Amino acid sequence: MEIAVRECGSVMVLDLSGRLDLASGSALKEEVKKLFGQNRTYVHMNMAEVEFINSSGLGSLVSIMKEVRLLKGRFTLSNLASYVQEIFEITQLSHIFEVFPTEDEALASFQTVSAS
């Protein structure tokens, strides 16, 4: 899996591509931990290029979300392929995560929260 990190205002955006499984999930958690170390706790992941995810990959996202909650930050996802979206629904994680159709919509939601 490749992970590219960019800054969009107060939100750190991670572009993920490839397979998200046990090995890459650990790398992803480490990458996000670095952001937390810089007090960057508004995190968005664009999943458009994620071609495969399994339950271990889902577990790494749950782990990140729990950390974000502890740090009073926010964690959103966008651009899930239909197959990935289906797995989120089967595992009922679609109720747990904030999932947006597009990155723009996700980032706009951060502005709304900041403004309110």
Added chain:
Amino acid sequence: MVKYTFIYPSKVEVSDRMLDDLDRVIAQQGIEPTIAEHLRLAVSEAFTNAVMHGNNQDPSRLVKVGVQVEETVVTADITDQGSGGLARIRRRKPPEPLAENGRGVDLIEHYADRALFREDDDGALVVSISFERNKEEQGKIT
């Protein structure tokens, strides 16, 4: 019928190689995209369980992945070299909403047309996953 057999050490990082091998089988045999998607996920889940729980990430213990491709069915058998795997599966409970693991077997059972869990004579867990091919074609009245 075409049969492939792959053997891997029990290392987390080997999962990429296993998926690459599976992708080659899928391409060579022209397995339908939806079945291919579900096959990759189900085999990946069984493989992860074999590496992590069956073989406890001991690289000297092996995981065997056999894929059998027939005209009407694709079957994958994932075998570890551990013990007590069947009992572990039988006593599993639904994961808590914020659990970081425990969803793999449910995903296998959701996507596979048939999922069988058994132990061989050595006590190793064998997960056998089948997918029916051309279901729409078979359902047509001629």
